Amino acid sequence: MSPFTQPSSVSDMASIIKHKKQWRALIDRRGVRKSRVFPSRQEARDWAAREEYKILHGEKVAAAMKLGDLFDRYAREVSPGKRGARWEVIRLERFQRDPLAAKQIGDLEAKDFAAWRDKRLREVAPGSVRREMILMSSVLTVARREWGLLSANPMKDVRKPASPPPRDRLPASDEIERMKHVAGDDLSTVIARALHAFLFACETGMRAGEIVGLTWDRVDLQRRVVRLTETKNGTARDVPLSGEAVRLLHTLPDMDPVFGLTSRQLDVQWRRVRDKAGIEGLAFHDSRHAAITKLSQKLDVLALARAVGHRDIRMLQAYYNETAEDIAKRLD
Numbered sequence: 001m002s003p004f005t006q007p008s009s010v011s012d013m014a015s016i017i018k019h020k021k022q023w024r025a026l027i028d029r030r031g032v033r034k035s036r037v038f039p040s041r042q043e044a045r046d047w048a049a050r051e052e053y054k055i056l057h058g059e060k061v062a063a064a065m066k067l068g069d070l071f072d073r074y075a076r077e078v079s080p081g082k083r084g085a086r087w088e089v090i091r092l093e094r095f096q097r098d099p100l101a102a103k104q105i106g107d108l109e110a111k112d113f114a115a116w117r118d119k120r121l122r123e124v125a126p127g128s129v130r131r132e133m134i135l136m137s138s139v140l141t142v143a144r145r146e147w148g149l150l151s152a153n154p155m156k157d158v159r160k161p162a163s164p165p166p167r168d169r170l171p172a173s174d175e176i177e178r179m180k181h182v183a184g185d186d187l188s189t190v191i192a193r194a195l196h197a198f199l200f201a202c203e204t205g206m207r208a209g210e211i212v213g214l215t216w217d218r219v220d221l222q223r224r225v226v227r228l229t230e231t232k233n234g235t236a237r238d239v240p241l242s243g244e245a246v247r248l249l250h251t252l253p254d255m256d257p258v259f260g261l262t263s264r265q266l267d268v269q270w271r272r273v274r275d276k277a278g279i280e281g282l283a284f285h286d287s288r289h290a291a292i293t294k295l296s297q298k299l300d301v302l303a304l305a306r307a308v309g310h311r312d313i314r315m316l317q318a319y320y321n322e323t324a325e326d327i328a329k330r331l332d
Contacts, residue, residue: 014048016041027051065149067108068101073147074139091135105143105150113158126161133160169286170293171202178277187253190261194269196248197259198287203245205291208284212266214258221246 015026019037025044027034034051038044071092079088095101100116113136120129137155144150176199183195197211206214210228218227224241241249252258261269270284 014052016044016048025051065105066101067103067105068096070105070139070143070149071095071101074142078139078142088135091132092139095132095136108154110154110157113155117158117161121161125164127164130161130163133158167283167286167289169281169283170290171282171286175277175279175282178279179273182276183273187251190265191269191273193252193259193261194266195273196252197261197266198270198284200245200248200259201284201287202290202294203242203248204239205288205295206239207288208266209263211259212257212261212263216256216258219249219258221249 014029017024017026022037022039023041023044024035024037025048027048029052036044036047038047075089075092079085079092082088098116100112103112113133117129117133120132133155137153140150140153140155144153179195179198183189183192186192187196197208200206201208201211204226206226206228214226214228218229220227221241224246226239226241227236228239229236249258253260259266266284274282
């Protein structure tokens with residue numbers, strides 16, 4: 001064998017071998033095998049030394065990273081693949097401005113996140129803190145499982161705030177009448193169409209974003225079906241239309257999207273109608289409660305779940321608001 005083909009040892013497990021006019025570095029450490037070709041022998045030796053150090057001291061190298069670096073990487077690599085990407089990126093950017101983000105991940109302990117949680121609870125509602133903690137924990141889980149930067153998730157033992165009780169607010173018939181009086185019946189106006197969208201939501205259980213994005217090519221009035229291609233859970237679904245829902249669509253002026261509203265217009269004008277009518281504690285999303293309660297009187301639970309887009313039947317319990325008195329009447 002030529003002396004140029006003899007391996008030149010860098011360590012017990014790394015070798016430099018002549019490869020044509022170049023040099024190949026070979027590493028085999030702790031089950032990790034790597035190989036790369038370089039123009040010079042010295043470059044090969046330097047690369048092998050660096051890679052071996054990473055393998056042997058990887059946790060120490062990772063521990064020097066800042067938590068903010070994990071937030072940034074997650075926002076760039078993971079969040080874009082989610083439907084809630086915009087919400088996540090906004091929260092992750094906010095996380096990076098918090099003093100917690102400046103800590104090295106090797107120094108992080110459960111008490112650090114508990115302190116952050118307690119501070120955050122003084123600023124926003126428990127439900128918001130819970131959602132932010134779930135996102136933060138997801139970042140740390142990905143850093144452990146996929147990036148190999150953590151040996152454990154330090155948030156695992158941090159108590160989350162209790163989930164807020166599900167809303168049970170339903171629009172009363174007199175409240176609907178008061179809002180109709182405020183909005184008027186001229187559907188060429190944005191304010192009237194905002195209330196119209198709410199009434200349509202009360203019939204179908206569709207969310208605000210689904211309604212403002214609805215276009216006529218996805219409405220089949222003969223079959224009485226609306227096709228939703230983009231939903232909260234990412235699964236397309238067909239929404240059955242009641243006779244009243246069809247009537248509401250027929251009375252709209254000719255425009256596309258169907259309701260001629262942006263998300264901001266719907267939010268602003270809906271609040272305007274509600275407040276002018278002197279109604280308190282009612283949110284647009286309460287229309288979904290109203291729809292599910294109404295539909296539950298006509299559909300079995302499986303049909304109901306399909307109509308409103310819930311793959312987990314248990315989730316219906318958060319919206320179903322039929323009273324015991326109402327159930328008793330159905331027993332006769």
